[in-house]
Amino acid sequence: MTTEVLGAPIKRVEDPRFIQGKGRYLDDIKLPSMTHLAILRSPYAHANIKGVDTSAARAMPGVVAVFTGADIPYNPLPMAWPAGGASKLQNNVSTPRVLATDSVKWTGEGVAAVVAETPEQAYDALAAIEVDWEPLPAVVDAEAATKPGAPQLHENAPNNIVFEWTVGDRDGTEKAFAEAEVVVKQRLVNQRLIPNPIETRGDIGSYNPGTDEYTIWSSSQTPHIQRLLLAAFVMGVPEHKIRFISPDVGGAFGSKIFTYADMALTLFASKAIGGRPVKWVESRRENYQSTIHGRDHITYVEVAGKRDGEVTGLRVKTYANLGGRLSTIGPGIPTTLYGRVLSGCYRIPNVFCEVVGVYTNTTFVDAYRGAGRPEATYVVERAMDLFANEIGMDRAAIRRRNFIPPDAFPYDNPSGLLTAVNGAKVYIDSGNYEPALNKALTAVNYYGIEKAKDEARRRGKLLGVGLSTYLEICGVAPSKWIGAVGEGWGAAMWESSNIKVHLTGKVVVTMGTQPQGQGHETTYAQIVAHELGVPMEDIVVQHSDTQGTPFGYGSYGSRTSNVGTTAAIKAAAKIKEKARKFAAHMLEASPDDIEIDGANYRVKGSPDKVKTLQEVAFALDLAFDPPEGMEPYLDETAYHDTPNCTFPFGTHVAIVEIDEETGEVDLVRYVAVDDVGNKINPMIVDGQLHGGIAQGVGQALWEEAVYDNDGQLLSGTMMDYALPRASWLPSFELDQTVTPSPVNPLGVKGVGEAGTIASTAAVANAVIDALAPLGIRHLDMPHTSQKVWRAIQAAKGGQA
């Protein structure tokens, strides 16, 4: 009856509320007697705080309270992923305080806060706070920050170095380079990005003096983790005294995974003013200054290989800019999620990667869609093009030459990239890379592209085609691997699900995961409908509230479809087993004789002896007559730790045309052939790919968070940061291959980040291909018309 729901492009059950303006996002929530909080942020990127005078602000109309860092007894925010690994733990962590006390390390760090009756009154009062600043020299470039004479941010971090981390086989790689026929080198800048969910962040903190309990509503991807971190690490409040609720979340892309100072600040303020709720809604300007940024790597890549196209070594040194203080898992992104996946889908026998994590006077950097893997993909995919260019080989051919072959799975990189220091490892479990490459090449008539280039040239356009044969590691992650002590993120990463079949046969599924637009309420319902044989409309999926959902690690790392859904399937299996036993009791049969067909529990060989799940639920939930030892209710919880990550892959091809006169890059076609395994809801999968591709294209062509040398964020508003608009993008052409993942019962892999991981390199490679006839070998992103025009002029020997 219901088997067709799994894998079907079912319209989302979330959508009716959103298309009618009935979503409930953080700023839509109003509580009785609610006050409003505004945060005074540092105008300097680096300064000492000599004093803060709040007396005038306290006297302003409507002001309820004013706080500075000295008022708040909480600990600094936690940093959970030390990424020590081979270079050992380093005792130089500096994380933000709820409000800064002695110094500020980036423009936008919070210094004081006003609570007032209205938001306008709170903002008016901010202007009356006097801070006695002692400005200090600033540094914003990660490589420059490590050089002698650079401004020093933290006493415990000489040369601004957070860590020096290595992975891979140093000696083997040196030998490979010594013996190489060809070595290609390039400096690559992976520029800083701002995540830009259209809903900014925000919190409502509410303290109940009667029960000594705290409730926070916050636009977050990780309610359970935030409750834990706020309780145990920041506030020193018992975990069970905090309830954390994420309402509808208006996009996140990683930026809402983390612990932010404002969370603790609103809770502190509510308690300080006697329990009135305190609301803080981030302005876009604040979002740009003080919610995490992404990427920001300076990388030196070297490729060793043979003239026949075999790549024999990859050596990478990366300066990873982590900002003025560390975000929750900042160090984990350019280490485990970057260095460990550098070789992509290629069988490169020798890989060595060194990462220097660096403090600078900028906003902290953490996981932004793809998180480490787009940076790694950009490195290896640019490297492949540079190497092909050097030896005069076709760029598709060189990829084919170096692919991990289909018979090599499960594949364990010989340099030990995927092995944590404690020996726990993940394997690239499956893959077959050539079919996706072939499909994509055929779709764009790759081998006829020279003709297209000639035709474009006659129109004054430079046409280029770019490939990205990406490999993603997602569905994170086996707890033993991701949690490796001292190196990992210090916790597990399983997921949880509870399923209750209520008396009327209606099903409530509660999850530890937390959506931000991915359609979990639909996809989980599809899965549970399939497992239990009940109609989707009889199922509701709940999440978001630590009160009433099992502990879960939340949604990021494309993990929900691998780890979360498997937890739900396990919980459904437990429901079915209990229902089988009770149906046997009702039918006076042995449980072994009950066969399950959808929602029907039937005695084998006696088709008329049958109970539906609804009948079983009614009888067992009432439990007037359970068998000896059986507890009432169909109510089961399951936890699932994934045995491995998942490994989506594919080939993306971009075709650009560059106007030779203006340097404007036009993305004219985009073809993506992705293998994300089986699909729970192909419509949602395609939507995730579209959005991911657009974000990656944005990085390749337009987006960049720009600081001046004093640490002022020049791209500080949506007028200055070039977020892609509809008219800048084409529609995307999607195709697929399907290699089911062996890791989970559905054979799914995860798709939230694949598009972003693949597309940046495809578009960047296309731009460089278009410019290659002018002798241009590399340009750093974003490929804005100004930058491309200058490169064209310089190449032509003109004035630029």
Next chain:
Amino acid sequence: MAEHISLVVNGQQRELDVEPRRLLVQVLREDLNLTGTHIGCDTSQCGACTVHVDGQAVKSCAMLAVQADGSAVRTIEGLASDGELHPLQAAFWEKHGLQCGFCTPGMIMAAADLLQRSTEPSDDEIRHAIEGNFCRCTGYHNIVAAIREAAAVMRTAAATPAGGTA
């Protein structure tokens, strides 16, 4: 110092006293509880607050409430009629034209403005018509598809005599 204004909001007459510095979007959200109109930026770039004022799409963060005095305002909450979704709402649902949903009300209102002016817009026209509205989730692909679909549905409806069944 509050000013008195009269608005017709989603067909209902509303009398309000508002501070002159308050924006239309603030009055809609905070005074009238029409929270479907969203705020996504502080520079009138994102379009999440798009509503119709006297039939035209307006970014309600770029208009003072007192400037709207005497106007008819339509928000996302007033787009469906008699319990029937507007063809754009239905098409956004059908074509997966939304993910997180935050830009969606503004996007639909901007698209509704387009479809009043152009019954058979090309993809280029659609993309230009919504370039004042940011979406970070969809890459705009399915939004364009949804608007194209809604235009087709509306053309069919317009070509069908009242009471027809086509």
